[in-house]
Each structure stands twice: as structure tokens, then as C-alpha cells.
Amino acid sequence: DGGITQSPKYLFRKEGQNVTLSCEQNLNHDAMYWYRQDPGQGLRLIYYSQIVNDFQKGDIAEGYSVSREKKESFPLTVTSAQKNPTAFYLCASSNLGLFNEKLFFGSGTQLSVL
Amino acid sequence: DQQVKQNSPSLSVQEGRISILNCDYTNSMFDYFLWYKKYPAEGPTFLISISSIKDKNEDGRFTVFLNKSAKHLSLHIVPSQPGDSAVYFCAASIQGAQKLVFGQGTRLTINP
Numbered sequence: 001d002g003g004i005t006q007s008p009k010y011l012f013r014k015e016g017q018n019v020t021l022s023c024e025q026n027l028n029h030d031a032m033y034w035y036r037q038d039p040g041q042g043l044r045l046i047y048y049s050q051i052v053n054d055f056q057k058g059d060i061a062e063g064y065s066v067s068r069e070k071k072e073s074f075p076l077t078v079t080s081a082q083k084n085p086t087a088f089y090l091c092a093s094s095n096l097g098l099f100n101e102k103l104f105f106g107s108g109t110q111l112s113v114l
Numbered sequence: 115d116q117q118v119k120q121n122s123p124s125l126s127v128q129e130g131r132i133s134i135l136n137c138d139y140t141n142s143m144f145d146y147f148l149w150y151k152k153y154p155a156e157g158p159t160f161l162i163s164i165s166s167i168k169d170k171n172e173d174g175r176f177t178v179f180l181n182k183s184a185k186h187l188s189l190h191i192v193p194s195q196p197g198d199s200a201v202y203f204c205a206a207s208i209q210g211a212q213k214l215v216f217g218q219g220t221r222l223t224i225n226p
Contacts, residue, residue, distance in 0.1 A: 004157070035216075042118065042203065042216030043158075056212075090157055099214045100146035100207040105157025 002027045006091050006106035012114050013078065013085060021076045021109045023091035029104070031097030032074035036060060037088040037108075046089075049074055050097035078111060086112050117141050118206050120217035128225050133191040135220050137204035140185065144206035144215075149178060149189050152201045152219070161202075162189070194224045 004025045013019045025032065031050045035043040045058030049068040063082025068074055074093075078085045088110050092103040119138045127133045137147075145166040150158035164171040164178045164187070171178050177190045191198055201221050207214040 006157075009155075040123070040218055042116075042205075042218045044216075045214070092157070098209065099212050100148075100163075100209050102148065102160035102163065103150075103158075105150075105159070107155065107157050 004091055004093055004104055004106035006089075006109050008109060009107070011109055011111045013111060014114050016080045018077055018079050019111065021078070021089055021091075021111070023074045023076065023106060024072055025074075025091075025093045025104075025106075026072060027093055027095075027104060028071070029093035029095050030071070031094045031101075032068065033092040033094070033103065034058075034064070034066065034074070034076045035090040035092065037090060043090060046076065048097075116218075117144075118204060118215045118217040120202075120204060120220045122220050123218070124221040124223070126223045126225060127194050129196060130193045133189075133194045133198065133222055133224070135189040135191075135202050135204075135222065137187045137189075137217050138185060139187075139206050139215075141206070141208070141215075142182075142185065143208050143211070145209055146207045147178070147180060147187050148205045148207070149176075150203045150205065150216075152203065158203060191222075196224050196226060198222060199224045 007022045033048040034046040047066040049055035065077045091106045094101040148163040149161040152158040180187045201219045204217045
């Protein structure tokens with residue numbers, strides 16, 4: 001059963017702590033994306049990667065970092081520099097990395113600050 | 115600057131009637147539009163899309179209309195069913211510019 005798996009479903013961060021959100025896909029898609037959703041706002045792009053070992057900043061990359069060492073995996077680290085990390089984080093993938101392709105999303109991770 | 119706007123945060127429709135969800139955009143360079151549906155605690159799923167060279171695209175109970183001069187698109191669901199209760203996001207892209215912008219979402223509730 002192909003899809004995107006995000007873990008954990010819920011995550012709590014202490015002040016000054018870095019946390020990493022996992023995203024794995026078995027759809028054999030080249031492109032992967034991280035979005036952030038805040039209440040009453042649309043999804044905003046944090047980072048995207050169209051190929052292994054390469055990634056690009058999105059609209060709100062400050063305070064976040066990513067890596068793309070494997071085609072299947074695109075973890076997102078929320079660093080202590082991100083002052084307002086509480087949000088719902090969504091990972092997505094697409095076949096070619098074209099921005100008019102349909103995206104396949106994971107179930108999301110809710111990050112909260114303790 | 116919110117380039118894609120869904121001005122209705124919520125919409126309530128009776129089962130069997132038509133649901134109309136609206137989306138406005140400000141950037142005339144957008145050339146492809148998509149609608150996604152999201153259930154609670156799940157990721158969005160793709161619903162339907164339309165290219166700027168068309169003004170209508172239909173898929174079963176779902177039809178998307180595009181009015182380029184008004185920079186407006188709408189999603190029609192006929193007939194509405196209880197399983198359609200979800201949050202609907204519209205999104206607009208500029209091919210070649212690697213840009214995709216989402217609206218804020220509209221929560222649709224279908225009442226029995």
C-alpha cells in the first residue's frame with residue numbers, strides 16, 4: 001500500500017530544543033515538500049526537494065532545516081531559532097516536482113511547545 | 115499578502131443540495147488551479163484541478179469553474195453527501211515559476 005508516513009503524530013518541544021519530524025514515502029516520487037498549517041491560514045511551504053541531495057527554501061524556511069539523503073526520506077528539523085513552532089506540519093510528495101502536479105500528503109504532525 | 119483567498123471560513127449545506135465553495139486570487143500569472151479536501155487528523159487529498167485555458171472541469175459530482183477576468187474559481191458539489199463534510203483548500207500555481215499558493219480553507223458541513 002503506497003503512501004506517505006509521517007511520525008510522530010504529536011510532538012512536544014521544550015524551549016531551546018531541536019526536534020525532528022520524520023517523513024517517508026514509498027511512492028517512488030522524486031519530489032518531496034514540507035508545509036506548515038496554522039489556524040485560519042493556508043498551507044505555507046517551508047522546504048522542498050526535487051532530487052536526492054538537493055533542496056530549496058520555501059516561503060518560510062527560517063528556523064527550519066532539512067536533508068534529502070535518500071529518495072524515500074525527507075526529515076524536517078525544527079530548530080531553536082524557530083520562535084513560533086506550534087503548528088500542524090504536513091509532508092507531501094509528487095512525481096516530478098512540477099508545481100502544478102497533484103501532491104500526495106501524509107497525515108501530519110502536530111507540534112506544540114511545552 | 116494573501117494571493118489566494120477563501121473568504122468563507124465555513125459553509126453549511128443540506129444533504130442532497132448543491133455546495134458551492136469560492137476562491138479568489140490576485141495574481142494574474144496563476145495558470146493552474148487545484149482543489150484539495152481534508153478530513154480532521156488527515157492530510158489533504160487531491161480532488162480536482164483546472165488549467166487556465168479552460169473555464170470548466172467536471173469529475174462526477176464535482177465541477178470546478180474558472181472565471182479568469184474576475185480572478186475567481188468555484189467548486190460545485192452536486193448532490194452534497196455527508197461524506198463531503200471536510201475542509202476544502204484551493205491552490206493556485208504558476209508553471210515554470212515553481213510556485214504553489216494555498217487558500218485558508220473552507221469548512222463544509224453537510225447536514226442530514
